[in-house]
Amino acid sequence: MVFQQIIAGIITGSLYAIVALGLVIAYKVTGVMNFAYGYMGMISAYIFFTFFSMIGMNYILSFFIAIAFGAFVGYAVERRLLRPVRNISPASMVIITLGLLLVLEGVALQIWGNNYQQIPNLLNGLPLILRFEGGIIVIPQQNLLILGVVTAVIIALILYLNLTFQGKAMRAVAQNEEIAKLMGINSSLMMSISWIISGSIGALAALLVAPQTFVYPDMMLSLQIMGFTAAVLGGFESIPGSIIGGISIGIIENLVGTYISTNLKTTFSLAIIVAILIVKPEGLLGSAKSRRV
Amino acid sequence: MKKYLWFIPFVLVPLPFLGYPFLLSIFVLIGIYTIAAIGMDVLTTWAGQISIGNAAFFAVGAYTSAILVVNFHVPFLIAFLISGLFAMIIGIVVGLPALRVSGFYLAVVTMAFGIAVQQIIGVFQITGGYNGIRNIPVPSFWIFKASNPVYQYYVVLTIIFLIFIVLSRISFSKSGLALFAMRDSEIAARAFGVNLLKYKLAAFAASAALTGLAGSLYASAIGFISPSQFDLTLSLDLLAMVIVGGAGSVMGVMIGAAFFVGLPFLLSGYNISITIIQGVALIVILLFLPKGLLQIFKIRDLFKKKVI
Amino acid sequence: MATDRILEVENLTVKYGPIEAVRGTNFFVGNQEVVSILGANGAGKSSTLKALAGLIPHEGRITFLSKDISRTEPYKIPYLGLTLCPERRGIFPDLSVEDNLLLGAYTIRKNKNLIKGNIKKVYALFQRLEERKRQLAGTLSGGEQQMLAIGRALMNDPKLLMLDEPSLGLSPKLVDFIFDSLKTINKSGTAILLVEQNAMIAMEISNRIYVMQNGKFAISGNTKDVDFQTLKMKYLGV
Known part of the structure; x- marks a missing residue:
């Protein structure tokens, strides 16, 4: 039972982790905490729903169209909404993302209505069943898919940021934009790329979670909040921080939900996180100094 | 005394609408949201902190007041004051740890707090769970039966006026200067020996108290509360009212509240989602009119000295 | 002239x-x-x-x-x-020494052989950097950071x-x-x-x-x- 809950926690946690990753990448490179992040992903889920369920297009193709759309939204938001106030007021950028949240919620309502739309799992085969002395663990195939895709994305991201010239250039911009320019790095392009990556990750997270949550305007609210919390827990700094933050929140939440109270699982998880922040305000893996802010 | 003159037009506002109680009740709502938005303004403009969880204090005020009045038959005026006090206590309890983090982190912590309060309210018996509390009686003020929206309007207006007097006193006092110093530069403020945590906490507590008071008025004006009324969108709306209207001024906050409360009624005949317009307004204001709608009306300069 | x-x-x-x-x-x-x-x-x-x-x-x-x-x-x-070697050793503290140097060669990133040659030249000039090439730049001493900044500025010839x-x-x-x-x-x-x-x-x-x-x-x-x-x-x- 405990193992089953921990496995379930890892699956949910892996979703929190990539949402946190997407937030952190955009934040590190451009200094903006994107409060519309989940809602940007939600729009992609609706795009998928439109192509797959309404038009009847192939699952995989619709999936990639939706992710490309997420990438485009990421690009457009950074370039058109945030760039103009970038050097004027960092606080404005945050509030613009809050405005964007309202707009996206309204747009979804306007176009697709308030109904919960269903999206089928990609994999519906028999669940993986592990038997051992203490009991059995059942993992549905869709959850294995989530775990696999998330792991692949994280590995790809680590390789990109650590091994490619462009990835290193992006990290350079995150550390010091001005010095990066002196190297000949087009920091403006890197900022766009960071939001394109962030936008596609957000879309991916929404598509992975959609079969469970259904598609509706606020579908990503809890994922967004938990993603934020995971990022904060990880110190809003690093990839490992986001992963550890996400997985631990996923596990805490599932255990609390099972053994304490289903209704209050978010509250309890948040309380634990606030407690951690009181002891260590810079997060679990964050460093005391803050470069952006 | 001159600086209070701008209030006079608001005293006259209900006169043309005496025969339209529905319109008057909208004005009452605008007033109530103005109080809550002033609470937000105290935090953002004065202390430079962003909260996206103030709906929680609104909820705390609304529920405290409703439970006291409905379950314990406490007179409204006392329930009203207790709800402000209780919201303030919660504000301090939350503020103490929350203010150890700042900037974006505080935004995340307050967001978490807002969500948590909404969830907690939905669980307990005394708050009526997800169904909320119905039939909250309309308060009576001594000889007035406040079911008449004209009375409600003047009650709310008086409260705003009192808040305004207190705020303008504070802004010219030593504490006000300390708050401004803190907003502009934490390091500079620290250099001048300002006890940052104390002032931040004071701003947070004041913000919570004002929002709680507004929540109490809201509960009795609407007569029905449930957890879904106090969601993240409400927190965002409160922040947006401050920014859209014009931060740092009671007048600006009023304009913002009027915009956000009045708009849905104006557009109720059209099939258009309100949040789109609200969000677009917020973004457009930030991109093109950083000082808020007040700037359009060109009245900011007129009132600048009087307000903060 | x-x-x-x-x-x-x-x-x-x-x-x-x-x-x-x-x-x-x-x-x-x-x-x-x-x-x-x-x-x-x-x-x-x-x-x-x-x-x-x-x-x-x-x-x-x-x-x-x-x-x-x-x-x-x-x-x-x-x-x-035209390359500027910034003041106060504007290096990238959270990147390794070698990655800092590679970023100096960002403008010639397509030419892997040239980069290899230039890194060798820089290491010949500042041997300390080669000894510490895997270390994070932020952990270097002040003098080493200055060497790194100059070395990095030389990377694109x-x-x-x-x-x-x-x-x-x-x-x-x-x-x-x-x-x-x-x-x-x-x-x-x-x-x-x-x-x-x-x-x-x-x-x-x-x-x-x-x-x-x-x-x-x-x-x-x-x-x-x-x-x-x-x-x-x-x-x-x-």
Whole structure:
């Protein structure tokens, strides 16, 4: 039972982790905490729903169209909404993302209505069943898919940021934009790329979670909040921080939900996180100094 | 005394609408949201902190007041004051740890707090769970039966006026200067020996108290509360009212509240989602009119000295 | 003579709001020359370099290798062979030493062999960097960070290397080492434009100097024609 809950926690946690990753990448490179992040992903889920369920297009193709759309939204938001106030007021950028949240919620309502739309799992085969002395663990195939895709994305991201010239250039911009320019790095392009990556990750997270949550305007609210919390827990700094933050929140939440109270699982998880922040305000893996802010 | 003159037009506002109680009740709502938005303004403009969880204090005020009045038959005026006090206590309890983090982190912590309060309210018996509390009686003020929206309007207006007097006193006092110093530069403020945590906490507590008071008025004006009324969108709306209207001024906050409360009624005949317009307004204001709608009306300069 | 000038600056003005940090200066750097801009703190030296690198708004005309770069975007400037080694060792602290160097070669990133050769050259100049190539740059000592900054600036084979206060905060022994390295770099054909408060050491390696005071040049000329004692007393406030 405990193992089953921990496995379930890892699956949910892996979703929190990539949402946190997407937030952190955009934040590190451009200094903006994107409060519309989940809602940007939600729009992609609706795009998928439109192509797959309404038009009847192939699952995989619709999936990639939706992710490309997420990438485009990421690009457009950074370039058109945030760039103009970038050097004027960092606080404005945050509030613009809050405005964007309202707009996206309204747009979804306007176009697709308030109904919960269903999206089928990609994999519906028999669940993986592990038997051992203490009991059995059942993992549905869709959850294995989530775990696999998330792991692949994280590995790809680590390789990109650590091994490619462009990835290193992006990290350079995150550390010091001005010095990066002196190297000949087009920091403006890197900022766009960071939001394109962030936008596609957000879309991916929404598509992975959609079969469970259904598609509706606020579908990503809890994922967004938990993603934020995971990022904060990880110190809003690093990839490992986001992963550890996400997985631990996923596990805490599932255990609390099972053994304490289903209704209050978010509250309890948040309380634990606030407690951690009181002891260590810079997060679990964050460093005391803050470069952006 | 001159600086209070701008209030006079608001005293006259209900006169043309005496025969339209529905319109008057909208004005009452605008007033109530103005109080809550002033609470937000105290935090953002004065202390430079962003909260996206103030709906929680609104909820705390609304529920405290409703439970006291409905379950314990406490007179409204006392329930009203207790709800402000209780919201303030919660504000301090939350503020103490929350203010150890700042900037974006505080935004995340307050967001978490807002969500948590909404969830907690939905669980307990005394708050009526997800169904909320119905039939909250309309308060009576001594000889007035406040079911008449004209009375409600003047009650709310008086409260705003009192808040305004207190705020303008504070802004010219030593504490006000300390708050401004803190907003502009934490390091500079620290250099001048300002006890940052104390002032931040004071701003947070004041913000919570004002929002709680507004929540109490809201509960009795609407007569029905449930957890879904106090969601993240409400927190965002409160922040947006401050920014859209014009931060740092009671007048600006009023304009913002009027915009956000009045708009849905104006557009109720059209099939258009309100949040789109609200969000677009917020973004457009930030991109093109950083000082808020007040700037359009060109009245900011007129009132600048009087307000903060 | 004019064809030998790789950098020509005319009437350069830098303003921070109402304050003029650089007030209509004219100067040039010749092919393979070492030129120093000297002056006390706040004289406008660093602003001059930042303007040349395109990092801050400026007025006037900057010509590099017969091309007007007054309005060129900062990130395009290193592609032309003009590289600024920033002050206070502006390195990337959370990247490894080798990654810092690689980023210096960002403009030639397509040419892997050239990069390999240049890294070897830098390691030959500063052996300490090779010993620490896997370490995070932020963990290096002050002197090593300065070596890294200079090494990184050399990675894209600049025609003109601009350095902002390379002696800042270093021990005399390290300063000597750094300036010896600059001499070596210059001998291999790279022109150097140096901004320094440490006039004595800068003059040792410079062909010509400009002395800056309140945003203008007070003196300029060949190093050998300038009397160091007068300079020190009158302009550098030492």
